[in-house]
Amino acid sequence: MKTTAVIMAGGRGERFWPKSRVERPKQFLSLTSDGRTMIQKTVDRLESLVQPEDIFVVTNESYAGLVKEQLAQIPGENILLEPAARNTAPCIGLAAAVIRKKYGDAIMMVLPSDHLIKFNQMFVDTLKTAISAAEKGSGLVTIGITPTYPETGYGYIHFGDGSGQPGVYNVRRFVEKPNIELAKEYYNSGEYLWNSGMFVWKASSIVTNLKKHLPDMTEGMQRIYDAAGTESFREIVAEEFPKFRSESIDFGVMEKASEVYTIPGNFGWDDVGSWLALERINRTNEYGNMIQGDVICINTSNTIVCGGKKLIATVGVENLVVVDTDDALLICAKDSTQDVKKVIENLKICNRNELV
Amino acid sequence: MKTTAVIMAGGRGERFWPKSRVERPKQFLSLTSDGRTMIQKTVDRLESLVQPEDIFVVTNESYAGLVKEQLAQIPGENILLEPAARNTAPCIGLAAAVIRKKYGDAIMMVLPSDHLIKFNQMFVDTLKTAISAAEKGSGLVTIGITPTYPETGYGYIHFGDGSGQPGVYNVRRFVEKPNIELAKEYYNSGEYLWNSGMFVWKASSIVTNLKKHLPDMTEGMQRIYDAAGTESFREIVAEEFPKFRSESIDFGVMEKASEVYTIPGNFGWDDVGSWLALERINRTNEYGNMIQGDVICINTSNTIVCGGKKLIATVGVENLVVVDTDDALLICAKDSTQDVKKVIENLKICNRNELV
Numbered sequence: 001m002k003t004t005a006v007i008m009a010g011g012r013g014e015r016f017w018p019k020s021r022v023e024r025p026k027q028f029l030s031l032t033s034d035g036r037t038m039i040q041k042t043v044d045r046l047e048s049l050v051q052p053e054d055i056f057v058v059t060n061e062s063y064a065g066l067v068k069e070q071l072a073q074i075p076g077e078n079i080l081l082e083p084a085a086r087n088t089a090p091c092i093g094l095a096a097a098v099i100r101k102k103y104g105d106a107i108m109m110v111l112p113s114d115h116l117i118k119f120n121q122m123f124v125d126t127l128k129t130a131i132s133a134a135e136k137g138s139g140l141v142t143i144g145i146t147p148t149y150p151e152t153g154y155g156y157i158h159f160g161d162g163s164g165q166p167g168v169y170n171v172r173r174f175v176e177k178p179n180i181e182l183a184k185e186y187y188n189s190g191e192y193l194w195n196s197g198m199f200v201w202k203a204s205s206i207v208t209n210l211k212k213h214l215p216d217m218t219e220g221m222q223r224i225y226d227a228a229g230t231e232s233f234r235e236i237v238a239e240e241f242p243k244f245r246s247e248s249i250d251f252g253v254m255e256k257a258s259e260v261y262t263i264p265g266n267f268g269w270d271d272v273g274s275w276l277a278l279e280r281i282n283r284t285n286e287y288g289n290m291i292q293g294d295v296i297c298i299n300t301s302n303t304i305v306c307g308g309k310k311l312i313a314t315v316g317v318e319n320l321v322v323v324d325t326d327d328a329l330l331i332c333a334k335d336s337t338q339d340v341k342k343v344i345e346n347l348k349i350c351n352r353n354e355l356v
Numbered sequence: 357m358k359t360t361a362v363i364m365a366g367g368r369g370e371r372f373w374p375k376s377r378v379e380r381p382k383q384f385l386s387l388t389s390d391g392r393t394m395i396q397k398t399v400d401r402l403e404s405l406v407q408p409e410d411i412f413v414v415t416n417e418s419y420a421g422l423v424k425e426q427l428a429q430i431p432g433e434n435i436l437l438e439p440a441a442r443n444t445a446p447c448i449g450l451a452a453a454v455i456r457k458k459y460g461d462a463i464m465m466v467l468p469s470d471h472l473i474k475f476n477q478m479f480v481d482t483l484k485t486a487i488s489a490a491e492k493g494s495g496l497v498t499i500g501i502t503p504t505y506p507e508t509g510y511g512y513i514h515f516g517d518g519s520g521q522p523g524v525y526n527v528r529r530f531v532e533k534p535n536i537e538l539a540k541e542y543y544n545s546g547e548y549l550w551n552s553g554m555f556v557w558k559a560s561s562i563v564t565n566l567k568k569h570l571p572d573m574t575e576g577m578q579r580i581y582d583a584a585g586t587e588s589f590r591e592i593v594a595e596e597f598p599k600f601r602s603e604s605i606d607f608g609v610m611e612k613a614s615e616v617y618t619i620p621g622n623f624g625w626d627d628v629g630s631w632l633a634l635e636r637i638n639r640t641n642e643y644g645n646m647i648q649g650d651v652i653c654i655n656t657s658n659t660i661v662c663g664g665k666k667l668i669a670t671v672g673v674e675n676l677v678v679v680d681t682d683d684a685l686l687i688c689a690k691d692s693t694q695d696v697k698k699v700i701e702n703l704k705i706c707n708r709n710e711l712v
Contacts, residue, residue, distance in 0.1 A: 018667075018669070035628075048462070049602045101430025187692070274699070284691060296699050296702050296703070298692075298695050298698045298699055298702075299692060299695060308685050310681075310682070310684055310685055310710055311374075311683065311684040311685065311703075311708075312684075312685045312686070312687070312694075313684065313686050313687070313699040314372070314687045314688070315686070315687070315688040315689065315692045315693075315695045315696055315698070315699060316688060316689035316691065316692025316695055317687060317688070317689050317692075319677070320673070320687070322687055324685060326664075327666050327667065328498070328666055328667040328668075329666055329667065329668045329669070329680060329685065330666065330669050330671070330680055331670045331671070331676070331687060332669075332671040332672060332673070333672035333673050334672065335672065336654075336655060336673075337671075338674055339654050339655060339669055339671045342654045342671070343652050343654060343669040343671060346652050346654075347652070347667075352667075356374075356665055
């Protein structure tokens, strides 16, 4: 069966402000020393699995230019533009409609565009196992991540018995982000994986499940399917897509579906959820500092500095995040990175949209 | 007797980096909201006491342009250029030579160019008392500051009995910067004042004392005196001045002279010794933050932010000093402002003199 990839690239993530902006969110930034952006690295990783013409990118209309610029190898018609942000379920439904129309049926690997993976070959091998599991029937396969500490920022997958295929397990349930006590319980139990938001299934399997669990999407999706590959496609999407309820694929489908499998992956996954990720994904020096740019550190420890064009000197500080850009500078305590969004709210209230 | 003012403006203070640079040290910066520079405010304060043509500025050759630009009212010949940095004793000797040659004798008010004073009228009144005391004989008068806490960064003046003139006291001795225990002793005793580095005397009185206590300067100073007001003045200064030993007036003369008086001043004096001064001399908000420029503070307290051209957002931080300029940014813990000089040392070692 044909294998396709669906890259979800509509996120407007605010957690990398001031480097990320509404105009250029995280997936279009390079946060690693190789200069490749997150979405470029996402596509690079799939090289041995799919042809560029079988990669689909679902994104916001305003990011069409960035996608074309950064992923020139992907055919323009594979860039699917959402006229409104409706979370992952409608996004995946849209891609499934287009893929079914084009190929009849095909394997869809659904992947976020803004995560990092350290061990590419292990990742590819995990996806191969997932493809093979998805091909066998009509199940939904999700890639789980072996947890390395009790993280409270991720959802978890409670997995059960083996499915028969080695490395593939039945999913007992999906659970929301836990508090720290629960996270410790999950972590210690050995029965939980992190929910990575990466899925593999047949287009037909997810469509069956979308119809069953989100029936109010069915009619609109049928119209989109009918229009796919025709001149009226954009028009119909513009008409139908905004009518969909905003719904995540996890909550809308995965938590309710009956035939769900998970494949535990252990390939150095990082969701790069905040500036703190930079010290995980880049090298820190002997003082625990992660430094990019022209920086002089005096008595500085455990600090992240992303310099811009000017010299930055830090003196006697610790546990800070400093990010300098041409028009905005962030100085944030490491334990307050979640509050960066308050800066953005403040800017919006003051109509300073050029800085958001 | 004619009253003159001698403004000492040769300092290369590094403690306001990155706003101050070797090319433009603190006295030529504005650190207050009125936009006047420190040296301009120094001269402004003297308006009711001396005419501009009786104000002399002693500075480094490289600052001649800045002095002329910022103090256009002062005659060019009153700007005395030191060909080398030799601390305050040779600086004052140079001014005394020029003033004696021009006026025979005159009162000299010797004033630093980089301090701030809150209560101008009280300051002027204190200087008037000092002038009157200096005119009476050949004594050296120093302005002491009533201490408000046990500061360890200043020298102290141990004062004794009244001199006969109200508000004028005999000096028992000058003492160097104390440790905190001694500073507390001085502060609690009620017998000590802060040494402000402001002096009032007759030119003849200080020349007599320079001859007595720094005799190796005598010959050079005589040559400078002889050349003052002639075409060979600059040449002779260039020849003689660099030969002087580097010596402070406090250590070289005041600590040894016999007829020394002090006048306690209580006029809101601040030596603006580091970035921390900004929160004393400017208004802080309800969170204890001193903010200049375009700044958004989220959960930020007791922090000093001197913005430049871009937005600065601080999140979850406290007790920081943030100073942004076009080509350098400082982020410094408040208790580490003395270490800013290490940044400058580092820049010098790396030959990055454009940033020093």
